[in-house]
Amino acid sequence: MATSTPAQRNPFIVGSWVRGEDFFGRSTIMRDVLEGERHSIWVLGARRLGKTSLLKEIEHRVQRSRETPFVALYWDLQGSGDARGLGETLLSSIEDSETFRRSTDVTVDELESLPIAEMLANLVRRTVRSGWRLLLLVDEAEELLVVGRSDPATLARMRRVLSRGGDVRSVVTATRLLARLDDEVPLATSPFLHGFIPPVYLTPLAADECRALLARGSFAPDEVETIIERTACHPFLVQLLASRLFENRDLAATLEQLAADEMVANFFSVDFQTLAEEERALLTEVAREGTRSRRELASGTGQGEEALEVPLYGLTMLGYLTRDGDSYRLTSWLFERWLRRRL
Ligand SMILES: Nc1ncnc2c1ncn2[C@@H]1O[C@H](COP(=O)(O)OP(=O)(O)OP(=O)(O)O)[C@@H](O)[C@H]1O
Numbered sequence: 001m002a003t004s005t006p007a008q009r010n011p012f013i014v015g016s017w018v019r020g021e022d023f024f025g026r027s028t029i030m031r032d033v034l035e036g037e038r039h040s041i042w043v044l045g046a047r048r049l050g051k052t053s054l055l056k057e058i059e060h061r062v063q064r065s066r067e068t069p070f071v072a073l074y075w076d077l078q079g080s081g082d083a084r085g086l087g088e089t090l091l092s093s094i095e096d097s098e099t100f101r102r103s104t105d106v107t108v109d110e111l112e113s114l115p116i117a118e119m120l121a122n123l124v125r126r127t128v129r130s131g132w133r134l135l136l137l138v139d140e141a142e143e144l145l146v147v148g149r150s151d152p153a154t155l156a157r158m159r160r161v162l163s164r165g166g167d168v169r170s171v172v173t174a175t176r177l178l179a180r181l182d183d184e185v186p187l188a189t190s191p192f193l194h195g196f197i198p199p200v201y202l203t204p205l206a207a208d209e210c211r212a213l214l215a216r217g218s219f220a221p222d223e224v225e226t227i228i229e230r231t232a233c234h235p236f237l238v239q240l241l242a243s244r245l246f247e248n249r250d251l252a253a254t255l256e257q258l259a260a261d262e263m264v265a266n267f268f269s270v271d272f273q274t275l276a277e278e279e280r281a282l283l284t285e286v287a288r289e290g291t292r293s294r295r296e297l298a299s300g301t302g303q304g305e306e307a308l309e310v311p312l313y314g315l316t317m318l319g320y321l322t323r324d325g326d327s328y329r330l331t332s333w334l335f336e337r338w339l340r341r342r343l
Pocket residue numbers: 013014015016017018022023024025026045046047048049050051052053054213235236237239240
């Protein structure tokens with residue numbers, strides 16, 4: 001087993017997004033985005049499951065590819081607040097991406113005075129004129145709820161530009177919260193998410209992808225398997241646990257520390273709040289009762305079995321539940337500890 005000397009930098013990254021050689025897995029979803037048929041894609045992922053990293057990695061690969069028809073633009077909506085704020089965050093995305101400006105000949109000055117929907121239409125036009133298609137990578141799309149509540153007309157205009165297909169492919173990432181958009185912000189035209197649903201689920205890493213990431217720490221094979229089991233391959237939890245283990249080399253103590261850690265508890269709590277009420281009720285029932293069949297969950301939550309199909313599928317894809325035959329259990333030991341304590 002390796003020991004950490006000053007020469008051996010901790011290879012795990014906790015908190016900030018990753019790309020390039022630090023990015024693991026996600027090949028199916030990357031293929032769907034870059035080579036698939038859909039022009040509007042909502043990547044639904046829980047908190048810290050790697051939504052920003054996915055978009056940053058897509059941007060990175062498009063920038064380095066010689067074959068892609070796309071020019072990519074990463075747009076973080078967080079903090080936009082209203083139509084004017086959306087314009088500002090979009091302009092700073094353009095400012096930040098020299099590659100985008102070089103490929104399309106777009107300058108910030110010529111867009112500055114335009115309303116957001118026209119700004120977008122302009123970007124699409126300029127991209128197409130330069131011989132490309134626009135791949136718009138929209139992060140923190142829950143912000144559309146904030147904008148739409150006070151200004152549905154702006155959302156309707158943006159929708160018209162973004163759903164034009166062909167010339168523009170829009171990939172938005174958000175938690176389950178975004179599902180509220182069509183209920184809370186009804187548009188006179190089509191619902192905003194029409195075309196973006198059903199969502200593509202961002203799952204935890206696969207076990208072999210997780211092992212590839214953990215190989216950076218030169219841990220013992222049984223330690224690797226324990227990390228996989230306790231974190232359920234949630235990339236943030238894997239990196240956090242591995243990073244601490246790399247420093248102190250005591251897995252049992254590190255696991256106990258994480259299970260009692262305020263920051264981790266806070267993360268679970270914020271994450272849990274993004275889920276729909278019926279999803280939270282299902283997880284609570286499984287935490288309380290242990291492994292449950294669909295029938296037992298239906299009677300425990302007072303729902304019909306049919307009605308549980310969609311939320312159970314979503315919770316399984318997002319990595320909260322594992323299905324064994326007709327039974328469901330909580331996947332991650334760390335999450336289970338948190339949820340049990342909360343009850
Ligand atoms: N593909 C990946 N390979 C390795 N580690 C990853 C990957 N994706 C995410 N991570 C880990 O998870 C952490 C969170 O990633 P990221 O910021 O991309 O998630 P997010 O879903 O955008 O989070 P938030 O909900 O806070 O916006 C990163 O710091 C990194 O440790």
